[in-house]
Amino acid sequence: MNEAVSQxxxxxxxxxxxEVRWCPGCGDYAILKTIQKTLPELDVPRENHVFVSGxxxxxxxxxxxxxxxxHTIHGRAPAVATGxxxxxxxxxxxxxxxxxxxxxxxxNHTMHVLRRNVNLQLLLFNNEIYGxxxxxxxxxxxxxxxxxxTPDGSIDKPLIPCAFALGAGARFIARSIDTEVKHLAQVLxxxxxxxxxxxxxxxQNCHVYNDGAFETVKNKKxxxxxxxxxxxxxxxxxxxxxxxxxxxxxxxxxxEVVSVSDVGLNAILVHDETNKTLAQILIDLQEPEFPVAxxxxxxxxxxxxxxxxxxxxxxxxxxxxxxxxxxxLRSGHTxxxx
Amino acid sequence: xxxxxxxxNTLQGVVVRFAGDSGDGMQLTGTxxxxxxxxxxxxxxxxxxxxxxxxxxxxxxxxVSAFQIYFASEEVSTAGDxxxxxxxxxxxxxxxxxNDLVRGGLIILDTGTFTxxxxxxxxxxxxxxxxxxxxxxxxxxxxxxxxxxxxVKPFGLSHKFAVRCKNMWTLGLVLWLFDRSRxxxxxxxxxxxxxxPQIAEANxxxxxxxxxxxxxxxxxxxxDIYKIPKAVVEPGQxxxxxxSDALAWGLIxxxxxxxxxxxxxxxxxxxxxxxxxxxxxxxxxDVVTFQAEDEIAAVCAAIGASFAGxxxxxxxxxxxxxxxxxxxxxxxxxxxxxxxVSTQRGGPSTGLPTKxxxxxxxxxxxxxxxxxPLPVLAARSSADCFxxxxxxxxxxxxxMTPVILLSDGYxxxxxxxxxxxxxxxxxxxxxxxxxESEGFSPAQRDPETLARxxxxxGTPGLEHRxxxxxxxxxxxxxxxxxxxxxxxxxxRKAKIDGMVRxxxxxxxxxxxxxxxxxxxxxxxxxxALLQAVKRARxxxxxxxxxxxxHLWPLPENLGELLASFDRILVPEMNTGQFINLLRSQYxxxxxxLHKVSGQPFKISEIEDAIYEELELIK
Ligand code: SF4
Numbered sequence: 001m002n003e004a005v006s007q008x009x010x011x012x013x014x015x016x017x018x019e020v021r022w023c024p025g026c027g028d029y030a031i032l033k034t035i036q037k038t039l040p041e042l043d044v045p046r047e048n049h050v051f052v053s054g055x056x057x058x059x060x061x062x063x064x065x066x067x068x069x070x071h072t073i074h075g076r077a078p079a080v081a082t083g084x085x086x087x088x089x090x091x092x093x094x095x096x097x098x099x100x101x102x103x104x105x106x107x108n109h110t111m112h113v114l115r116r117n118v119n120l121q122l123l124l125f126n127n128e129i130y131g132x133x134x135x136x137x138x139x140x141x142x143x144x145x146x147x148x149x150t151p152d153g154s155i156d157k158p159l160i161p162c163a164f165a166l167g168a169g170a171r172f173i174a175r176s177i178d179t180e181v182k183h184l185a186q187v188l189x190x191x192x193x194x195x196x197x198x199x200x201x202x203x204q205n206c207h208v209y210n211d212g213a214f215e216t217v218k219n220k221k222x223x224x225x226x227x228x229x230x231x232x233x234x235x236x237x238x239x240x241x242x243x244x245x246x247x248x249x250x251x252x253x254x255x256e257v258v259s260v261s262d263v264g265l266n267a268i269l270v271h272d273e274t275n276k277t278l279a280q281i282l283i284d285l286q287e288p289e290f291p292v293a294x295x296x297x298x299x300x301x302x303x304x305x306x307x308x309x310x311x312x313x314x315x316x317x318x319x320x321x322x323x324x325x326x327x328x329l330r331s332g333h334t335x336x337x338x
Numbered sequence: 339x340x341x342x343x344x345x346x347n348t349l350q351g352v353v354v355r356f357a358g359d360s361g362d363g364m365q366l367t368g369t370x371x372x373x374x375x376x377x378x379x380x381x382x383x384x385x386x387x388x389x390x391x392x393x394x395x396x397x398x399x400x401x402v403s404a405f406q407i408y409f410a411s412e413e414v415s416t417a418g419d420x421x422x423x424x425x426x427x428x429x430x431x432x433x434x435x436x437n438d439l440v441r442g443g444l445i446i447l448d449t450g451t452f453t454x455x456x457x458x459x460x461x462x463x464x465x466x467x468x469x470x471x472x473x474x475x476x477x478x479x480x481x482x483x484x485x486x487x488x489x490v491k492p493f494g495l496s497h498k499f500a501v502r503c504k505n506m507w508t509l510g511l512v513l514w515l516f517d518r519s520r521x522x523x524x525x526x527x528x529x530x531x532x533x534x535p536q537i538a539e540a541n542x543x544x545x546x547x548x549x550x551x552x553x554x555x556x557x558x559x560x561x562d563i564y565k566i567p568k569a570v571v572e573p574g575q576x577x578x579x580x581x582s583d584a585l586a587w588g589l590i591x592x593x594x595x596x597x598x599x600x601x602x603x604x605x606x607x608x609x610x611x612x613x614x615x616x617x618x619x620x621x622x623x624d625v626v627t628f629q630a631e632d633e634i635a636a637v638c639a640a641i642g643a644s645f646a647g648x649x650x651x652x653x654x655x656x657x658x659x660x661x662x663x664x665x666x667x668x669x670x671x672x673x674x675x676x677x678x679v680s681t682q683r684g685g686p687s688t689g690l691p692t693k694x695x696x697x698x699x700x701x702x703x704x705x706x707x708x709x710x711p712l713p714v715l716a717a718r719s720s721a722d723c724f725x726x727x728x729x730x731x732x733x734x735x736x737x738m739t740p741v742i743l744l745s746d747g748y749x750x751x752x753x754x755x756x757x758x759x760x761x762x763x764x765x766x767x768x769x770x771x772x773x774e775s776e777g778f779s780p781a782q783r784d785p786e787t788l789a790r791x792x793x794x795x796g797t798p799g800l801e802h803r804x805x806x807x808x809x810x811x812x813x814x815x816x817x818x819x820x821x822x823x824x825x826x827x828x829x830r831k832a833k834i835d836g837m838v839r840x841x842x843x844x845x846x847x848x849x850x851x852x853x854x855x856x857x858x859x860x861x862x863x864x865x866a867l868l869q870a871v872k873r874a875r876x877x878x879x880x881x882x883x884x885x886x887x888h889l890w891p892l893p894e895n896l897g898e899l900l901a902s903f904d905r906i907l908v909p910e911m912n913t914g915q916f917i918n919l920l921r922s923q924y925x926x927x928x929x930x931l932h933k934v935s936g937q938p939f940k941i942s943e944i945e946d947a948i949y950e951e952l953e954l955i956k
Binding site: 016018045046047048050052055062063065066067068069070071072073076078079080081082083084085086087088090091108109111112309312313316317320321322323325326328329330332333334335336337338 | 621762798
């Protein structure tokens, strides 16, 4: 339909002319590259991509993408993005946000964009810290995080972003990691293919204020014991030799890590993206007791907000005459004075 | 205003107020009486006044809901000062309204509700029907509750539903009293209760019974059918319109003239919600309505819609506008069109949510961080909302700027007759989106208006970024350069200032362009100011009236106008906001007249202030 598509875009086409200004070593660089590489594979004309962000390090993202972009205000990107979608249902909208932006100041909008199932992708770069304001703890920081505002360690309990999303009614929830190009690209494509709101949490290393926050799941030496990469229809196994697995204890119904050789492969839970109960189990897995789950944790499509809204409009329009202002002004009781 | 002599059977004008419990259906009664009066051919103005509680306990004074109408054979521009006729459906309605009734005025009351319990709730130590406290008035005492139960007996309604027809019985009587036709009400009832014909018929029977009662009953001396001759008005097609409908229709019309789809995003708040309700019923037009999760989301969705090439519109009242302030400043920064409707109410905070006030002018003008000037316009009457809505859309799209439209609770709910304009007479102002990629920069401006270019997502070759960080004047890229920030701040201001070349010179509502006293106002005080000035002029005084629509930027000739009068009187329903603007802009010595009682100005209050000023001159 469009020249841009037929010419086949490359990642270069999505690089803007702006100098990228994140700290050297920041995980955001890797995410930017992966997204620039993935977009050409989506068969969407470049001019239809719109990146919308709030405030924070990650929210500088739109400036570096050669697409349409709107760097808005703190926490409000989901609301702006919803407006963009309402105005033009043909656009492909990406929200770029961080843990503070989307879960602290903007928690309400994140909840509602997911609840409504607005057709868009929400990419939450979770670095468990406030980077741009110089290192205060965030709503996802682990208890005990020492920061300029919590010199003796933070005491409030962190939020699990994917759990928030599931609770808000998200129909697509996935988790990935900044530097894992293949994994992230895969998850992005799945999220893009999903109609409705796709919630994608990306563990993002803040090199300056929270370096190594995700080391256990990123480091090749430790990762196999600390993470579980889910695949639709596959048993939930992890460990160097996939020797460990997850099961529901038949007596207590509690999730537990078991040795496959002890219980047999048949006793291990099998991943089913459409199963909300299983999604809750996977999302709740926390270190150190459990491995952290990555991949598409939940995908259970339902009708999407903007589609439904326009359907309702065409439905009503089908039953009425096209609007005519002069008729509107004369509708109801009127009278003539001669 | 002098009390009409209710001994005469032909009157120039009458002020009637229907008052009852919030569950008594007084608003519906008033609306139907208004319709019948409009069809009769009187000029009229209404003032619905209802409590914040949806269903206050029956009989409580704070639950009294009232609907006032002034109708006359002369020009009407306010809902009237003092009441000639009060319909009181219970003791609470009587005690809270009787002080507004002129001596010799007529009271119609439902004796059936004057029980010990209701009298106690209203705060009456003794029954006013049994002492001499009503001796100064003409009183028609009817056990309406009993009458109505009798009248609707054939329909087999429960007692509860039967009594609910009380308002229609009363309406029937009042229609008889002023010689109005029941036809429009009968049709409206049949329509409203189309699904429950039994209820429709019972209500119509009650209406007819009230009317018949008028024909047969004995009334106090002199009380009989009153005739108010038709008003002389310009020929044409007319309708009654409330401010919120006029505003909704104006937005629809403005969207068409701009050749744009509208995205109306709002969050429920009294008294602004009716705009959302009204627009959501018009899906046959290119208007998408969106009830957002909060005020901030509403304005942000509207801004997103404007970025994407629709016109974003949001609406609220003072507290909600406060929440939107950060986002409005973003719209100033990124220079996108946005319409913000502010329907003012009594404040601060929750204040008096169902009462009217003009205390959010300062908020509209200055209520944002940083240097963020934006155009502010105020409608002056319910019908005027239509034109002002079109004008704000013209300005927002031509100058790529947020614009605030000020309305208020009084205007939003009050109905006035409106000579329906021909939409074909309005000049279209179609928006042209930028499509040329050659040499494109998101920062490019129209050299004349200084408006930034509008290039919408989906347009090939124009991919660009906007945002809240200061942007380079030439390229639109982010820039922290000191000189550039100065330049950008200056150009944003110059753009708004420059609009004065595009807005009409300030007209004089009545009077000469110079003289002893200028009465100047804005917003819904128009009717009261106009009448007061007209009366003073009839009495031979040199007074003029100016009513300002463009509150920012102010019309170019306004300073000169102000300088041409010896004295300036600025009545407004706040403690002095517009007056401060006039003083600071023009260094004029003006005097304020302030009222924040939740009620609109009476004509007499303005008149008194005019005389006080004139005496000072003498
Ligand atoms: S502060 Fe942290 S998150 Fe922000 S740019 Fe620097 S490394 Fe990245």
